[in-house]
Amino acid sequence: MKILSPFQKKVKSITVEPEVFSASRRDFLKVGGILSGGLMLGVSFWSCNDKGKKLVTLAPNVYLSITSDGQVTIVAHRVEMGQGIRTGLPLILADELGADWSKVKVVQAEGDEKKYGNQNTDGSFSVRSFYKPMREAGAIAKLLLMQAAAKKWQVPVEECDTANSQVIHKGSDRKLNFGEVVEIASQLPIPTAKDVKLKEPQRFNLIGKATPIIDLHDIVTGKAVFGIDAVTEGLKIAVVKRCPVVGGTVKSVNDTKTLAVPGVIKVVQVRGAGLPATLRKPLAGVAVIAENTWAAIKGRELLEVEWEPGPNAGYDSAQQITELTAKMAQNGTVRRKRGDFNAARAKATKVIDHTYIAPYLAHATLEPPNATAVVKNGTCEIWAPTQNPQGAKDAVVEALGLPADKVKVNVTLLGGGFGRKSKPDYVVEAAVIAQASGLPVKVQWTREDDIHHDYFHAMSVQRIVATIDQHNKLSGWNHHIAYPSIGATEDLKALQPGDGELMQGPTDFPFDVPNIKVETHDAAAHVRIGWLRSVRNIPQVFAIGTMLDEVAVARGMDPVANALDLLGPDRNITFSEEMVKGAYPNYGEDIADYPWEVSRMKGVIQRVATESGWGEQLPAGTGMGFAAHKSFLTYVACVVKVQVDANNRITIQQVDYAVDCGVAVNVDRVRSQFEGGAQFAASLALKSAITIKNGQVEQSNFDGYQIIRMPESPREIRVHIVESQAKPTGVGEPPVPPFTPALCNAIFAATGKRIYNLPIDLGA
Amino acid sequence: MAKYSILVNGTKHEVDALEDMPLLWVLRDIIGLKGTKFGCGRALCGACTVHLDGNAIRSCSYPISAVGDSKITTIEGLSENGDHPLQQAWEKYVVPQCGYCQTGQIMNAAALLKKNPHPSGHEIEQAMQGNLCRCGTYNRIKTAILSVASPATVAPAVITE
Numbered sequence: 001m002k003i004l005s006p007f008q009k010k011v012k013s014i015t016v017e018p019e020v021f022s023a024s025r026r027d028f029l030k031v032g033g034i035l036s037g038g039l040m041l042g043v044s045f046w047s048c049n050d051k052g053k054k055l056v057t058l059a060p061n062v063y064l065s066i067t068s069d070g071q072v073t074i075v076a077h078r079v080e081m082g083q084g085i086r087t088g089l090p091l092i093l094a095d096e097l098g099a100d101w102s103k104v105k106v107v108q109a110e111g112d113e114k115k116y117g118n119q120n121t122d123g124s125f126s127v128r129s130f131y132k133p134m135r136e137a138g139a140i141a142k143l144l145l146m147q148a149a150a151k152k153w154q155v156p157v158e159e160c161d162t163a164n165s166q167v168i169h170k171g172s173d174r175k176l177n178f179g180e181v182v183e184i185a186s187q188l189p190i191p192t193a194k195d196v197k198l199k200e201p202q203r204f205n206l207i208g209k210a211t212p213i214i215d216l217h218d219i220v221t222g223k224a225v226f227g228i229d230a231v232t233e234g235l236k237i238a239v240v241k242r243c244p245v246v247g248g249t250v251k252s253v254n255d256t257k258t259l260a261v262p263g264v265i266k267v268v269q270v271r272g273a274g275l276p277a278t279l280r281k282p283l284a285g286v287a288v289i290a291e292n293t294w295a296a297i298k299g300r301e302l303l304e305v306e307w308e309p310g311p312n313a314g315y316d317s318a319q320q321i322t323e324l325t326a327k328m329a330q331n332g333t334v335r336r337k338r339g340d341f342n343a344a345r346a347k348a349t350k351v352i353d354h355t356y357i358a359p360y361l362a363h364a365t366l367e368p369p370n371a372t373a374v375v376k377n378g379t380c381e382i383w384a385p386t387q388n389p390q391g392a393k394d395a396v397v398e399a400l401g402l403p404a405d406k407v408k409v410n411v412t413l414l415g416g417g418f419g420r421k422s423k424p425d426y427v428v429e430a431a432v433i434a435q436a437s438g439l440p441v442k443v444q445w446t447r448e449d450d451i452h453h454d455y456f457h458a459m460s461v462q463r464i465v466a467t468i469d470q471h472n473k474l475s476g477w478n479h480h481i482a483y484p485s486i487g488a489t490e491d492l493k494a495l496q497p498g499d500g501e502l503m504q505g506p507t508d509f510p511f512d513v514p515n516i517k518v519e520t521h522d523a524a525a526h527v528r529i530g531w532l533r534s535v536r537n538i539p540q541v542f543a544i545g546t547m548l549d550e551v552a553v554a555r556g557m558d559p560v561a562n563a564l565d566l567l568g569p570d571r572n573i574t575f576s577e578e579m580v581k582g583a584y585p586n587y588g589e590d591i592a593d594y595p596w597e598v599s600r601m602k603g604v605i606q607r608v609a610t611e612s613g614w615g616e617q618l619p620a621g622t623g624m625g626f627a628a629h630k631s632f633l634t635y636v637a638c639v640v641k642v643q644v645d646a647n648n649r650i651t652i653q654q655v656d657y658a659v660d661c662g663v664a665v666n667v668d669r670v671r672s673q674f675e676g677g678a679q680f681a682a683s684l685a686l687k688s689a690i691t692i693k694n695g696q697v698e699q700s701n702f703d704g705y706q707i708i709r710m711p712e713s714p715r716e717i718r719v720h721i722v723e724s725q726a727k728p729t730g731v732g733e734p735p736v737p738p739f740t741p742a743l744c745n746a747i748f749a750a751t752g753k754r755i756y757n758l759p760i761d762l763g764a
Numbered sequence: 765m766a767k768y769s770i771l772v773n774g775t776k777h778e779v780d781a782l783e784d785m786p787l788l789w790v791l792r793d794i795i796g797l798k799g800t801k802f803g804c805g806r807a808l809c810g811a812c813t814v815h816l817d818g819n820a821i822r823s824c825s826y827p828i829s830a831v832g833d834s835k836i837t838t839i840e841g842l843s844e845n846g847d848h849p850l851q852q853a854w855e856k857y858v859v860p861q862c863g864y865c866q867t868g869q870i871m872n873a874a875a876l877l878k879k880n881p882h883p884s885g886h887e888i889e890q891a892m893q894g895n896l897c898r899c900g901t902y903n904r905i906k907t908a909i910l911s912v913a914s915p916a917t918v919a920p921a922v923i924t925e
Contacts, residue, residue, distance in 0.1 A: 216858060228801070292794065294793070
């Protein structure tokens with residue numbers, strides 16, 4: 001089994017959809033067992049409500065059930081971590097169905113991709129992949145209910161409609177609650193996607209509006225259940241002391257003092273993956289199992305472990321940055337080529353040449369990793385805050401050697417994900433500890449564990465050389481790149497960025513520059529490398545976006561006008577023909593289905609310029625900066641306004657985003673993702689850095705690894721959403737990439753200082 | 765191990781715990797009140813904020829042995845029906861994203877408003893700086909607090925149904 005990062009994975013809506021619906025049909029054959037003349041009928045099962053009344057349940061697909069008492073239940077099959085998907089996907093279905101949203105019940109699916117389709121909630125593709133299937137699931141059920149009502153009323157089905165969980169006969173204004181037609185509907189064949197007509201956008205009553213998240217009240221009253229809150233009978237807590245160096249092993253353990261701590265029950269060893277560390281296996285460690293978290297933490301403090309640290313023991317991140325910086329002067333592996341950069345450089349009138357350095361980053365989800373596992377009688381049941389429930393299930397199956405149908409993964413709410421919780425190492429850890437100890441166990445990571453043992457966003461060194469010719473045109477662009485690849489976590493031979501990593505800025509560089517050369521250099525991985533919200537866009541767009549600002553200055557142009565000019569004529573850009581080595585993955589989508597449209601990029605740039613007051617006169621020490629970038633198939637332009645005082649204190653006064661994500665399903669959650677995206681990016685730009693010495697992470701908690709706090713956070717974040725009926729694309733990650741270059745460019749406008757290293761340090 | 769009798773949300777609880785066990789784990793693991801969250805264990809993030817005699821404390825770094833006769837209030841006891849003005853404001857402005865830090869944020873804000881019912885924007889920022897939010901909901905948190913403290917200064921809710 002291999003866990004692919006989502007931008008490598010092909011998740012195409014055109015394949016997901018038939019899979020999803022064919023799976024649902026198979027499932028109902030099993031559940032209902034009713035088949036007539038080869039046609040699938042709507043009834044699935046009988047049950048009783050809590051008052052003992054007999055209920056018929058209509059379940060026309062895996063995402064939806066309606067009972068004869070009128071309850072509409074929608075399955076959230078993807079994972080909630082703050083992006084609002086538990087609200088967003090169900091509301092799409094509810095809108096097409098004509099359900100009364102205030103009475104809809106949402107239930108969280110367990111990990112089962114055969115049944116529900118892809119559940120790996122990562123890569124900003126939930127809405128992109130499931131917008132159409134969810135609409136069709138709602139529309140099919142709507143047609144079925146209308147057919148049932150039409151039969152009862154003896155009217156043509158075309159005269160029926162649905163709203164507020166009722167079928168309406170338009171001619172007579174007669175109404176039937178959904179529950180009243182469930183039994184008749186259950187005798188009818190289920191329509192197919194081909195039979196239904198989707199709503200016209202002007203008739204949407206949820207899609208394109210602002211809908212509060214369904215968990216809102218539970219969250220503000222402390223009732224929401226995150227992974228850390230999951231309980232099961234007799235639950236014990238395990239805290240693990242892990243080898244501080246990736247790839248190391250346990251040499252010896254002395255647990256005498258640990259076992260003397262009141263509440264400590266057992267100490268068990270966890271076998272690590274070794275090297276490669278993998279995206280799905282635990283690190284080598286020793287688990288202290290106790291009656292409560294505190295006893296486990298205390299017991300771990302007293303645990304004496306001698307490690308065999310392995311080949312990464314001498315790793316020093318600062319030294320590797322120095323080595324990679326030296327490589328920037330050498331020829332690398334050419335990955336993308338247009339024209340002849342060297343010739344452009346020879347003829348250039350101006351050459352701008354800079355090296356950019358960005359650090360390792362940790363996810364630091366506020367809920368540290370944790371997972372609860374019960375292993376008994378040849379079965380394993382998990383409760384976990386995981387972004388990837390099927391991936392977690394597969395990994396547990398592999399680790400425990402159990403049949404797939406004996407492992408169940410239940411999904412809780414996630415206290416933040418950002419890519420950390422797509423890697424199920426901590427879920428496997430819980431499962432193997434539960435198996436080894438014979439106890440129901442929650443593995444609880446402390447903050448120190450989280451910061452020390454993350455799958456880090458890799459540090460990077462880049463060099464960009466931009467050339468300007470005698471006609472004041474940007475004639476050449478040479479981007480050198482070196483960082484440990486995510487691929488190295490699975491394959492030690494991966495020394496250079498993968499296609500999916502390079503696609504995020506360098507190989508999808510859209511500008512109409514005649515000569516482009518993208519080169520990559522070797523960089524070995526010595527820690528576990530993973531993906532963090534917006535992935536390699538973070539450093540790559542920092543370098544590209546700030547260099548473009550220097551190009552504007554060199555050309556004597558306004559940065560916004562420069563970007564519009566460089567984009568060239570409106571067209572759809574393809575990149576494949578310029579790839580020298582590897583492919584252009586387009587975030588897993590066919591570029592014919594999701595083209596790179598210059599007109600849409602220009603649209604967001606013009607919109608953000610207008611809305612932000614770009615170009616206005618500003619007081620001394622204040623500046624505006626601009627950057628734009630398409631990532632995860634969503635077009636974003638950003639303007640940041642900063643003030644820098646005499647002590648070099650930076651105040652981010654205002655952030656303006658213009659976004660074109662096609663149809664904005666839940667407008668309020670699109671806004672909130674951009675608000676949060678700016679704050680997240682502000683942490684990375686201004687505060688956060690992980691350094692490694694002797695193979696060990698030097699930071700431990702929020703004092704050493706800092707994230708932004710309220711007083712230093714952007715004061716005002718304004719989100720301008722382009723009205724669009726284009727296919728929807730995601731918004732979880734796209735806010736992050738353009739923020740940092742826009743901020744750096746604003747600092748330049750305010751102070752004349754350029755930023756080449758992150759996090760930003762202007763000196764006190 | 766020692767026996768303690770503590771008053772949480774108006775109810776007495778007899779607990780048997782190590783004397784240095786932080787109140788957080790007493791609340792979560794022994795009493796079973798899960799609304800108070802673990803974020804850092806070192807009073808750096810504020811996710812574990814509860815009230816001790818009305819003052820905000822970080823329960824992850826407050827040993828059970830120091831509680832004594834003080835009254836503890838957690839998010840579960842902040843209001844009868846989840847209708848504290850701040851909880852209502854949090855819902856009105858749809859503040860949470862993942863929601864994990866929000867109970868700590870609300871408890872911290874509630875303690876602030878008890879001491880200073882009409883804080884300025886600057887005072888809110890200073891009082892809330894110990895509470896981290898990784899999703900980045902700071903602006904809505906500030907707006908929600910201001911909407912309770914000084915309603916006239918705040919724009920209407922972003923969400924309208």
